[in-house]
Amino acid sequence: MNAQNPVGRPAVRVPAPSASFWITKAASTALGEALSDFSIHIMPPVVAVLLGFVLFAGALALQLTRRRYIPGVYWLTVAMVGVFGTMAADVVHVVLGAPYVVSATVYALLLALVFVGWRLAERNLDVHEITTTRRELFYWAAVVGTFAMGTALGDFTAVGIGLGYLPSIALFAVLMLVPVLGYRVLHWNGVFAFWFAYVLTRPLGASVADWLGKPIADGGVGLGAGWVSLGFALLMLALVLPAALRARRKAYAGTASKYLA
Template identity: 75%
Template sequence: MASRFAPARVSDPSVGSAPVRVPDPSRRFWLTKAASTALGEAVSDFSIHVLPPVVAVLLGFGAFVAALVFQLTRRRYVPGVYWLAVAMVGVFGTMAADVAHVALGLPYAVSATAYGVALAAVFLAWWRVEGTLSVHAITSTRRELFYWAAVVGTFALGTALGDLVAVGLGLGYVASVVLFAVLIAIPALGYRFLRFGPVFAFWFAYVLTRPLGASVADWLGKPAAEGGVGLGAGWVAAGFALLMIALVVTERPVRTRKRTHTLARGR
């Protein structure tokens, strides 16, 4: 019997047989990821209101770095450590996107474009160096560093897109939730019916979970005068934190299984 959360292994000539350091994109993965995006938005909003903005950003950056270092030193997938890192990326990614707009005065369209270009550059460098963007092939520190650079990019881009739609274009939070819920169905349906590649479909959906979750958090937390429910960012953050904890601690063990090098081609 495999031990609890035993890592899957990949047969890859470049790294040998090594444990995969990130989770499979299962239904639970996507639910936990969506909760992390809403949590990041709510925690960022709450911290900015209860702390001086500069202090909040510095604390967010410090927590992000600490969580990421902890994750990188595990060398295998540990659910609690991995999702803590994702949550801290959510908080810091939100702050980074907000700083670009508030502190630097960049329009949402400009910041979204800039983050999109940066994310494309990460993917290009990752592909040229490793020959794969598959999450099933994250078996070395270098690959994991590329993975987390892409994750940070998706959070920043997703935050900017969400703000652009809800605030810049004036759609509001409810309409934004509906829009991104529809858009996130595109990679799922494309993968199932239109032969979207699994790697493309994964990262497409990964970007869109951010504005979807953030729009939900804003809708729940913002006051009614701004189109929200008015629960407050603190309560929304607490609720999604509890949801994430419940999802992580109840994650079922997985059996160790072999994956072949064809995963490097997205299969």
């Protein structure tokens, strides 16, 4: 029996925080940023946004039909949230002309409303308790909000105030220490610390992707969004595949034990 699914308790549908979780999450944010940039350069932006939404909706629908955490499906959904969340933030800035600080503030308010609604409806924002469809819907609404807000925040520091991509990486890396130290040293509430860190992984990963992909003249390394997308896609595959194989072995062992008992 899986330790996350004791007798009489529904299975948790999302992964628990761990070192590998945070590394994979950061890779997914960078992938989302790079793939979004790459897609709008190889196809009309409207087509890219529509395609991004379709892929996001399809991945989310697949995830919601699962009744337990399946690494491949979950991280595919996170990657698609990364792509669509980036596009959503960019549309607000490019199409509507909203300054980055405005779009970041709007997304922050929407994210706050998601958390308030989640708290009122479920009394619990703990990711270890995502065992029902309603809780999972709140979870994914929060995830989308963090990606959109984080994208706008990263663009605001790098471009809006002219800090640049590499200094933005340093800034958000330092800020990531705040929830880590708050949780481990100051004994912050674990749920608050988790979502604090979750928000910051987005601008951190996006800044890394932009720094690697943007032209040298714009303060980047100049690798190009396509190569950066491929690199982070391979990194995510390398991170998720072992977890998927372990989950498969556990499921097989659990099924075998039932018939051998």
